[in-house]
Amino acid sequence: MTARLRDQLRALVAKDVRLELRSAEALPAALLFALSAIVVIHFAFQRDTLAGPLAAGAFWVTLLFAAFLPVTRAFVVDSEQGGIDAVRLAGVDGTTVVAAKAASLVLALVAVETVLVPAFALLLLGPSLWPVLVPLLAVLALANVGIAVVGAVAAALAALSRLRELIVPILMLPLSVPLVIGAAEATAPLFSQTPGDLELRWLLLLGLYDVLFVAVAVGVADHLIDE
Amino acid sequence: MTALRSNRLALLAAATACLLALALALVFFYAPLDADQGFVQKIFYVHVPSAIVALGGFVAAGVMGALYLRSGNPRWDLRSYVAIHLSVIFGCVVLATGSIWARASWGHWWLWDEPVLVSFLVIFLLYCVYYPLRYSIDDRERQARAASVFAITAGAFVPVNFIAVRLAESFTHPRVLSQTGGNMPGEMRLTFLVALAAVALLYVTLCRLEIAAKTLSAQLSELRRALESAHVGALPGGPRARRSQAPSTPAASTGAGG
Numbered sequence: 454m455t456a457r458l459r460d461q462l463r464a465l466v467a468k469d470v471r472l473e474l475r476s477a478e479a480l481p482a483a484l485l486f487a488l489s490a491i492v493v494i495h496f497a498f499q500r501d502t503l504a505g506p507l508a509a510g511a512f513w514v515t516l517l518f519a520a521f522l523p524v525t526r527a528f529v530v531d532s533e534q535g536g537i538d539a540v541r542l543a544g545v546d547g548t549t550v551v552a553a554k555a556a557s558l559v560l561a562l563v564a565v566e567t568v569l570v571p572a573f574a575l576l577l578l579g580p581s582l583w584p585v586l587v588p589l590l591a592v593l594a595l596a597n598v599g600i601a602v603v604g605a606v607a608a609a610l611a612a613l614s615r616l617r618e619l620i621v622p623i624l625m626l627p628l629s630v631p632l633v634i635g636a637a638e639a640t641a642p643l644f645s646q647t648p649g650d651l652e653l654r655w656l657l658l659l660g661l662y663d664v665l666f667v668a669v670a671v672g673v674a675d676h677l678i679d680e
Numbered sequence: 681m682t683a684l685r686s687n688r689l690a691l692l693a694a695a696t697a698c699l700l701a702l703a704l705a706l707v708f709f710y711a712p713l714d715a716d717q718g719f720v721q722k723i724f725y726v727h728v729p730s731a732i733v734a735l736g737g738f739v740a741a742g743v744m745g746a747l748y749l750r751s752g753n754p755r756w757d758l759r760s761y762v763a764i765h766l767s768v769i770f771g772c773v774v775l776a777t778g779s780i781w782a783r784a785s786w787g788h789w790w791l792w793d794e795p796v797l798v799s800f801l802v803i804f805l806l807y808c809v810y811y812p813l814r815y816s817i818d819d820r821e822r823q824a825r826a827a828s829v830f831a832i833t834a835g836a837f838v839p840v841n842f843i844a845v846r847l848a849e850s851f852t853h854p855r856v857l858s859q860t861g862g863n864m865p866g867e868m869r870l871t872f873l874v875a876l877a878a879v880a881l882l883y884v885t886l887c888r889l890e891i892a893a894k895t896l897s898a899q900l901s902e903l904r905r906a907l908e909s910a911h912v913g914a915l916p917g918g919p920r921a922r923r924s925q926a927p928s929t930p931a932a933s934t935g936a937g938g
Contacts, residue, residue, distance in 0.1 A: 606833060613826045614816040620809070627806035628837060631844030638848060658844055669836045673829045676749050679822070 461545050465553030470560065472530055479526040480564055487519040487569040491576050502579035508644040509637045512573055516562075517600065517629055519569065523561040524604035525621045527554050528612035537678060547678035551605050551670060558601035566593055578644060585643040588651040592639045595659035599632045602666045609677035635659040689888055696878070696885045703871070703878035711871040720784035725871060727777035729879035730770045731800060735838060737767035737883060738807065742835020745828035757824035760831045762890045764810050766883055771804040799845040806834050 473480055494511045495501070503511055531537045540550060570589070574582040582589070603625060611620040635658035642649030707725045714721035741763035748756035778797045783789045792798060813830055817823040864872065 606829070610813060610826055610829060613822055614813055615818070616812055616816040620813055620816070624806075624809050624813070627802050627809070628833070630802045631837075631840050634844045634848045654847065658847060661843070662840055665836055665840055666833075669833050672746075673749070673832055676825050676829055 461549050466556045469557035479523040483519045483522040483565050484568050490515040504579040505645045506641040509640040513637050520600050521622050524608050525618045527608035532612050547675035550678050551674035555601045555605040558604050559597050562597045580646050585648050596636045598663045602670050603628050606670050692885050696881045699878040703875040706871040711868050723777050723781050725875040729876040731774045733879050733883045734767040734770035737763045739835050741831045745831030748828045762887050768807050795846045799842045
């Protein structure tokens with residue numbers, strides 16, 4: 454990566470962070486959604502605590518659905534205010550724009566998880582999270598990259614369409630199935646009453662998913678953003 | 681040129697009809713009855729070839745999408761669209777026959793521990809998004825670009841989805857193309873291969889037919905537009921009439937009405 458590309462990437466991510474801090478739209482909504490989902494899960498499953506595969510499933514569905522909010526908003530402000538045109542006029546290529554959006558989405562996901570993980574552990578998860586925190590963070594890191602990259606591509610495609618926010622969830626849900634399989638299977642033993650080991654094959658699956666979609670995103674990104 | 685193309689299409693359609701008839705004859709009169717499942721197992725000769733052809737079509741559509749993005753030639757976008765469209769239709773056949781087969785063999789219309797069918801459902805749901813995405817973009821160039829990006833992304837998703845679902849579920853479904861070939865006897869294997877060739881040829885024929893129909897329809901629209909603009913140009917007050925007003929010959933604006 455050249456210094457110029459790195460500077461462009463940093464500037465675009467800083468712009469996205471500043472915009473979100475000023476407007477406070479997507480992130481508070483995603484946090485509120487995640488917390489509300491925990492309450493809904495408690496009543497829907499009629500359980501005070503969850504453990505094992507059920508807890509893993511509930512956690513990843515909540516995180517994925519909460520991620521739809523920042524993903525849906527990813528290109529909205531730029532499209533409405535002509536930000537993408539300005540960035541393109543400044544000589545930034547489409548790949549850098551999509552890469553910056555993916556990096557911004559990773560930051561948004563980390564922010565959501567900073568609240569969701571302790572809230573889930575406190576309100577719904579039966580077993581303690583402390584002994585398995587490090588392997589959980591490894592799974593979260595791999596899943597974040599996958600969600601963010603697929604989210605950036607889906608958001609850019611949605612920005613080209615009239616349907617915009619309708620396209621993101623119907624596109625991202627099926628695309629996220631392998632990611633949810635890997636993440637839920639990896640975290641199920643971590644959330645068990647007697648915590649098991651993290652299985653390497655699920656981390657490999659998440660890694661494969663990340664590598665594949667990063668490669669696809671790099672290949673198509675320049676065609677996603679209007680010149 | 682058009683006559684030559686339609687002759688080729690007719691030949692292809694005839695070959696498809698012959699191969700389909702041969703495949704059906706083999707299925708009903710040559711292939712032995714399955715010892716466990718009996719007559720219902722014959723649905724396998726429709727289900728598995730349709731699934732293989734549909735998946736091949738999805739991946740091919742991704743390659744065609746990449747060729748469109750590389751060349752900018754709208755023919756590749758059209759081919760990619762037609763490949764996805766027909767694969768979705770074949771996908772409906774796969775899901776319906778798979779469900780019937782599951783009911784007959786295992787007593788349930790749907791089995792979640794059946795990785796191939798579950799993977800196919802996920803892929804089918806993803807490709808159903810192609811239509812709202814494509815038709816919600818008015819600009820033709822943008823539409824083709826977005827559709828091609830979708831085709832590439834979804835085409836890359838197909839293998840990783842199969843790996844993930846297969847890792848997650850047990851193996852209930854017979855693995856037809858495994859090393860053991862699902863323990864198929866020779867007659868069944870031959871029938872399966874002929875059925876696969878017939879379904880693949882049917883897919884290719886339908887693709888060519890739809891491409892020919894779309895191309896002709898586009899040419900017709902272009903001719904209509906050209907005719908309309910010629911007609912508007914020839915009307916009094918139209919561009920051509922205004923151009924010919926200088927020599928003040930009233931008959932100059934007539935004659936183009938046909």
